[in-house]
Amino acid sequence: MNMQKIRNFCIIAHIDHGKSTLADRLLQFTKTVSDREMQDQLLDNMDLERERGITIKSHAIQMRYDYKGDEHVLNLIDTPGHVDFSYEVSRSIAACEGALLIVDASQGVEAQTITNLYLAMEHDLEIIPVLNKIDLPGAEPEVIAEEVMDLIGCDREDIILASGKEGTGVEDILNAVVERIPAPKGDEKEPLQAMIFDSVYNPFRGVEVLFRIFNGTINKGDKIKFVNTGKEYDADEIGVLGIQQKPQESLSAGNVGYLISGIKVAKEVKVGDTITHIKKPCSQAVKGFENVKPMVFAGIYPVDTTEFEELRNSMEKLQLNDASLVWEPETSAALGFGFRCGFLGMLHMEIIQERLEREFDMTVITTVPSVQFKALMNDGEYKLINAPSDMPDTNLYKHIEEPFVRASIITKADYVGPVIQLCMEKRGQIKNQVYLTADRVELTFNMPLAEIVFDFFDKLKTISRGYASLDYELKDNQPSTMVRLDVMLNGEVVDALSAIVHRDKAYEWGRRLCEKLKELVPRQMFEIAIQAAIGTKVIARETVKAMRKNVLAKCYGGDISRKRKLLEKQKKGKKRMRQVGNVEVPQEAFMAVLKLD
């Protein structure tokens, strides 16, 4: 394919601004899929994605578009919109020369619109602004157009009006892609230099690697290597991506394609890595490769302790197709054998839990999530703290450091006061305040990651009546006075309920947690004392009174089947209960920490 006829582009948008719907329309218009094949949100092909309405993994697809009688190849690279998956967005962007910037014409510019836009601008992408959902009665295209013009410094006529729902503006968008986005550059005679921007796990064919070639040519059967991992492979199959894969003999600079080379586990493939030939390798890897680090850690335990091995098998299978999931075995006195897992964020954690339950039929308990702290030990070494049980004794370390983020919040001017207040409560320091328009403000804070990952976003939405969006990036680690807060049930520490909290908040946290647990722990035949403690010092206490009646008492002498039914019912309720010492604790209790308000 003549490079001049290729256009590589992605779609960037804030979550729910209609990226997937619009992508579907582009595929339909270019007849990449027939109307019959068309399912809503074709690119979101994981069940879970479809149900949650979010794009979890990015995908790529090739369209052929007849532009004024001249056929062009348009490679569309779809990107996930959620902050948990932002590394994937940045790699997809790096594979393109242009981006459609989709902005909901009723919502306007939001935090991720800006973050993704900046990423695209850093990579010198040509930006095509599109106002979407203009069919909505609440759409204000002219007002939002002003916002977009301010943001990217474009002219009014550069902005395309569209509705993914009704199909308006689709042809204008395709024409703009051909006219405004530059053709890829590169030299097909140079040594091979291709960047991996995604990988897809296929249980039958192994891992399919998606790549963009910057220089050189790859042929079927070539001996290749991945520069950062150093692993070597044969290019068993290469091709381009339509709705189905189309195998090719060779692909050269400027193209986007897939590679199959017998890789069995997703972990071997690192997004951002460079593919080159073993003989005649390229002199430089593609810039910007990073190992993605987990941000949130939590324990996952089987409810039924005999299912530990089964859980291990399921986790191994999950990891085959989710390279960002990391885990290692751990034991808890309260919960037995389980795994300490690292996730990209809270959404990622929820997705893993749901997949374990849905795809592997496991019932699991997740423990209090935590971020990664570091202790500067007396000997000058750093010790990583991924779980409260890793916290060293106070006399062994100099201080604890916690991760801080730079958070950007966009909200309506009316809500600036409450948003600032919320951020201060969460130990945030305001760094900047910029009016994007007369009515919309961007606030920048330095905040501890630990305060953001839990319920912060929900709170932000509530206080701003939905008119606030959030994005954040990791900044640095700063010393903080963190303590380990333990919870005891009838005098026994329940390690799975321990948490690392800031000293100033420990009392409040302990008190609320005890109150919450009192609501959640069901009454039993004896009294239960719930206590919160720092070290040996108890800082809060609640009591769950003993139950008066036995459930079976009322069945005394009654029909045996009724008795059985009652016991059955109890058993079901127990499914998510865990015996801790002599106390039964429901799953919600382990997550109570997230719901302290």
Ligand SMILES: Nc1nc2c(ncn2[C@@H]2O[C@H](COP(=O)(O)OP(=O)(O)OP(=O)(O)O)[C@@H](O)[C@H]2O)c(=O)[nH]1
């Ligand atoms: N009225 C109207 N609704 C739309 C339009 N485009 C999308 N929607 C709706 O907006 C919601 C979000 O659309 P998606 O296409 O899933 O948005 P997205 O940006 O891909 O979302 P993520 O993949 O989660 O980032 C869905 O309920 C769509 O039906 C449009 O042009 N008009």
